[in-house]
Amino acid sequence: MTAYVIRRLWQMIPTLAGVILLIFFLFNWVGGDPAQVLAGKISNPEQIANIRKQLGVDQPYWYQLWVFVQQVFTFDFGRSWATNEEVSRILLTRVGPTLTIMVPVLVLETLLAVVFAIMVAYVRGSLTDRTIMVICTTAMSISFLVYIIVGQWFFGFILGWFPVQGWSESTLRNVLNYAPLPIFLAILVGLAPQLRLYRSFFLEEINQDYVRTARAKGLPEKKVMLKHVLRNALIPILTNVGIHLPSVFVGSFLLEVFFSIPGLGREIVTAVNRSDFPVIKAVTVYLAMLTMFVNLLVDVLYKAVDPRVSFK
Amino acid sequence: MSSVTANCAPPAMQESPGLWVLAWRRLRNDRVGMVSLAVVAAYLLMMIASYAGILAGDWNKEKGVSYANPSFLAGAENLEAKEVTQRDFAPKAKPVDLSDIDPLAPRYKEWEERAAKIAVTEVKRAESLPFGGDKWGRDVLAKAVKGSEVSIFVGLTAALFATLIGTILGAMAGYWGGKVNDFLEWFYNIFTSIPYILLILAFAAVFKRGLDTIIVILALTGWTGIYRLVRAEYIKHCGREYVKAAQAIGASHFSRMFVHILPNASHVILVQLSQHVVSFIKAEVILSFLGLGVPVDMVSWGTMLAEAQNELVIGKWWQLFAAGASMAILVTGFSMLTDSLRDALDPKLK
Numbered sequence: 001m002t003a004y005v006i007r008r009l010w011q012m013i014p015t016l017a018g019v020i021l022l023i024f025f026l027f028n029w030v031g032g033d034p035a036q037v038l039a040g041k042i043s044n045p046e047q048i049a050n051i052r053k054q055l056g057v058d059q060p061y062w063y064q065l066w067v068f069v070q071q072v073f074t075f076d077f078g079r080s081w082a083t084n085e086e087v088s089r090i091l092l093t094r095v096g097p098t099l100t101i102m103v104p105v106l107v108l109e110t111l112l113a114v115v116f117a118i119m120v121a122y123v124r125g126s127l128t129d130r131t132i133m134v135i136c137t138t139a140m141s142i143s144f145l146v147y148i149i150v151g152q153w154f155f156g157f158i159l160g161w162f163p164v165q166g167w168s169e170s171t172l173r174n175v176l177n178y179a180p181l182p183i184f185l186a187i188l189v190g191l192a193p194q195l196r197l198y199r200s201f202f203l204e205e206i207n208q209d210y211v212r213t214a215r216a217k218g219l220p221e222k223k224v225m226l227k228h229v230l231r232n233a234l235i236p237i238l239t240n241v242g243i244h245l246p247s248v249f250v251g252s253f254l255l256e257v258f259f260s261i262p263g264l265g266r267e268i269v270t271a272v273n274r275s276d277f278p279v280i281k282a283v284t285v286y287l288a289m290l291t292m293f294v295n296l297l298v299d300v301l302y303k304a305v306d307p308r309v310s311f312k
Numbered sequence: 313m314s315s316v317t318a319n320c321a322p323p324a325m326q327e328s329p330g331l332w333v334l335a336w337r338r339l340r341n342d343r344v345g346m347v348s349l350a351v352v353a354a355y356l357l358m359m360i361a362s363y364a365g366i367l368a369g370d371w372n373k374e375k376g377v378s379y380a381n382p383s384f385l386a387g388a389e390n391l392e393a394k395e396v397t398q399r400d401f402a403p404k405a406k407p408v409d410l411s412d413i414d415p416l417a418p419r420y421k422e423w424e425e426r427a428a429k430i431a432v433t434e435v436k437r438a439e440s441l442p443f444g445g446d447k448w449g450r451d452v453l454a455k456a457v458k459g460s461e462v463s464i465f466v467g468l469t470a471a472l473f474a475t476l477i478g479t480i481l482g483a484m485a486g487y488w489g490g491k492v493n494d495f496l497e498w499f500y501n502i503f504t505s506i507p508y509i510l511l512i513l514a515f516a517a518v519f520k521r522g523l524d525t526i527i528v529i530l531a532l533t534g535w536t537g538i539y540r541l542v543r544a545e546y547i548k549h550c551g552r553e554y555v556k557a558a559q560a561i562g563a564s565h566f567s568r569m570f571v572h573i574l575p576n577a578s579h580v581i582l583v584q585l586s587q588h589v590v591s592f593i594k595a596e597v598i599l600s601f602l603g604l605g606v607p608v609d610m611v612s613w614g615t616m617l618a619e620a621q622n623e624l625v626i627g628k629w630w631q632l633f634a635a636g637a638s639m640a641i642l643v644t645g646f647s648m649l650t651d652s653l654r655d656a657l658d659p660k661l662k
Contacts, residue, residue, distance in 0.1 A: 018502035023514070030518045141644040143594065145601055145617045146636040153624045247507045254598065268510065269602055272517040284514050288505045295505075 005300065012292050019288040024068050027277050028061070068281075077282040082274040087282045090267060097167060098263035100179055101255065102248040105186045110241055113191055114230075117198035122225055124203060132195075139192040148258045151185045165260040182255045197240065201233045208232075234305050242298030246291040331579070331657070338656040345652025351645030355464060362461040371454035371611065379628050380445030382452075444630035446619060455611050456634040462612040464642070466527055466605075467593035473531035474592075475585045478538025479574075485539070486546025487569050496539070503536050512595065516604045526605050530592045538584045545577035579657035586650040590643055597639065613639045 052058045059067075071077050077087035116132075123129050156164035162181040168174055205211065206229055214224045253265025260266075264283065271279040302309045329337070339345045361367040411417040441451045485496040503511065515529040549555060550573070558572045599605035600614025608615075613635045620632035 014498055015501045015505055018498055019505060022502055022506075026514060026518050137644060137647070138640075141640040141647065143597055143613075143617065143636060143639055145597065145614075146632065146640075149617065149621050149624060149632060157625060247509065253509070253513075257602070268513055272513050272604065273602075275517065277517070280514055280517050284506055284510055287507055287510055291505045291507060 001300075001303075005296065008296050008299070012296075015292060016289065019285060020069060020072060021065075023281055023284055024065050027281055028057075028064055028068070071282075072285050077278045080271075080276050080279055082271070082276040087278050090279060091264070091282060091286070094262060094264045094267045095249065096263075097174070097261050098249060098256070098265060100171070100174055101182055101186070101261060101263065102252070104179070104183050105190070105252075106241070106244070106248055108183070109187050109190045109194060110237075112187065113194035113198050114237065116191070116195050117202055118225060118230060120195070120199050121202035121206065121229075122221075124199075124206070133199075136192040136196050139189075140196075144189050144254060147185055147189050148254060151181070151188070152258060155181055155184075165258065167259075167261050178259070178261070182252075182259050182261065186252055186255060194240075198233070198237055201236045202229055205229045205232045231305070235302065238298060238301060238305060242294060242301075245294045245298075246287060249287060249290065335579070335653075335656040339652060342652050342656065344648055345656065348645040348648040348652065351641065352649055355460060355642050355645070358457060359461045359464045362457050363465075367454075367457050371450060371458040373451075374449040375451055376441045376445035376449040378445070378447055378449050379623070379626075380441045380449055382441065382444040382630050385444075444628070444634075446631055447623070452631050452634045455616060455631070456613075456638050459611045459613045459616050459635060460638055460642070462523070462606055462610055463593050463596055463614070463639070466523065466530070466596045466612070467589045470527045470530035470534065470592045470596075471585055471588040473527065474534040474588055475538055475581060477531060478535035478584075479542050479581055481535070482539040482542025483546050483569050483574070486543040487550060487565070487573070489547075489550075493543075496543075500536055500539060503533070508533065512599070513604075516599065521604065521607055523606055523610065526596060526599060529599075530595055534588060534592065534595075538581070538588070541580050541584060542577060545580055546573060549573045549576055583650060583654045583657065586646065586653055590646045590650070593639070593643065593646075 049058075057064070075088055079086055080090060120129050120132055152164060155161050163178060165178075167178055211224060211228060214228050215221070219228075249264060253263075253269055255261065256263040256266035257269055268280060268283055270276070271283075339349070358367060362369075441449075441453070444452045446452055446455065481496055481499075485493045506514070511533045512529060515533060516526075519525045519529060546569075555568055555572055558568050563572065596605055596612065597614040597617065600612045601618045602614075603618075605614055606612045616631055616635035620629075620635060623629070623631055
């Protein structure tokens with residue numbers, strides 16, 4: 001187990017180096033001269049030369065890469081080009097609102113999807129099952145944007161149950177007042193595809209031999225489903241949650257844009273619009289690192305869920 | 313539809329039906345599959361007609377009043393249009409006579425005469441349009457058709473490029489193995505360790521805006537899933553007898569990779585292609601909505617939805633409905649076609 005984790009950590013190094021190279025290539029090479037972006041309409045060559053010097057763009061590429069690597073490991077990406085705010089401060093202050101929205105979404109969505117999926121799988125083939133599947137397919141084909149626009153308009157504007165958008169300093173007010181509508185809409189959108197997927201996981205397990213054996217020895221269907229099928233279907237479900245876990249930190253950037261939530265997702269979209277490279281670089285590198293660790297965590301968790309798994 | 317039948321006609325071997333003939337037969341028996349194929353074909357025809365200018369060529373013309381009502385709601389009150397038409401254009405106060413100090417005063421008369429010679433045709437703006445109008449009085453139905461053209465074109469082209477990249481890299485990794493495989497796996501790990509949407513946004517940050525850019529971005533970020541599946545297919549097929557036989561008769565590496573193995577992996581690729589069209593259309597809509605997609609002089613479902621957000625508050629729901637519904641129908645059709653294709657091409661999966 002320890003040997004496995006160490007080996008996996010060791011394997012992360014080339015991948016991380018690749019991510020750093022990719023981002024460096026994108027922003028320092030393809031992205032062109034940032035001084036031009038920054039200087040905007042100012043055509044004073046002296047000023048541009050000054051900015052270039054400040055950013056270190058006049059240095060050779062290998063030196064710029066070295067600076068970037070240092071930035072990654074000292075957690076110091078300097079200041080935002082647009083607002084002059086420290087990048088590390090931006091990241092730290094924006095993570096809170098994003099997690100306030102996304103953690104409840106992830107937990108509730110997964111729980112609801114698993115519960116509904118096992119219920120639908122229990123009545124598989126029936127009219128209820130087929131009706132729910134048709135509803136899911138239809139719900140999945142409508143754009144996320146339509147859900148948000150209509151939901152915000154209906155619940156916020158027409159019914160007035162929730163504020164149309166906004167965010168406050170107090171966590172309690174955020175959770176009670178501003179967060180429920182975005183959370184509800186995110187779950188509404190995410191439920192259909194997950195329900196369909198998890199139902200297929202359950203159905204796959206139901207056709208296995210061990211289920212037949214369990215039934216043959218006289219276990220009631222409920223016990224078969226909750227004890228045998230559920231535990232085995234948890235493995236692919238865990239994988240699926242693991243895949244989605246890193247994007248929890250980007251949040252649903254669409255929700256954040258619509259509801260004016262000062263989270264990481266909205267920060268990234270603004271940064272992209274303003275060509276604020278340091279912010280995008282920092283977020284991308286750290287989220288890539290996080291993704292690698294989450295993948296490792298999920299693989300270790302397999303062992304807890306399924307004792308048959310052995311670390312090679 | 314015609315392209316599918318063309319592919320299916322076997323050139324010489326009449327004795328036993330090939331994979332594609334069998335798949336086509338299975339698809340023909342699948343009623344859902346045929347309906348969704350018809351839906352997708354209808355959209356493609358619409359796209360071609362719109363590209364050729366037969367349909368919705370005048371989507372940019374301001375034909376109606378601002379927020380013109382849909383024909384079926386022609387009688388409804390339209391406050392926004394009234395505001396514009398009722399505005400008094402004549403100046404309120406009498407203009408002060410400045411002709412004695414205005415150096416241009418002597419020429420005003422001449423200019424007025426010249427201006428009068430230019431024929432100005434007063435455009436009669438329609439009170440209602442088939443499916444309503446947007447803020448500038450453009451026909452929403454025409455916009456939806458034109459928007460479909462842009463969105464489907466982006467989705468299809470990007471999916472084709474992504475499939476091409478994924479197939480070539482996957483074939484190389486699976487066929488050669490060893491160092492090539494290690495290198496490509498490293499490459500794959502880099503791209504998949506960055507959350508997908510963040511990767512798209514990072515690419516969008518450094519590229520300029522434009523239709524070709526968004527295709528490039530989607531293709532460069534979306535090849536990973538196809539690569540992985542194609543690689544697995546190649547690893548599976550590489551050791552099979554027919555590949556060894558091909559080697560024995562002196563077929564080159566290239567010929568073995570793309571003439572012998574590729575047709576056997578093509579069903580996987582086709583299903584992936586169809587799946588990626590849907591996800592790229594969705595991605596394009598979101599990017600265009602954020603203003604990172606198609607340029608301002610074009611219309612896509614995403615830009616329509618961006619306008620619709622403000623229109624809904626004043627009760628003009630038709631643009632939202634037109635864009636949302638035309639997208640939902642295509643996405644449903646395409647997803648069901650993908651499922652049917654998978655069933656038809658790989659009956660074991662069922």
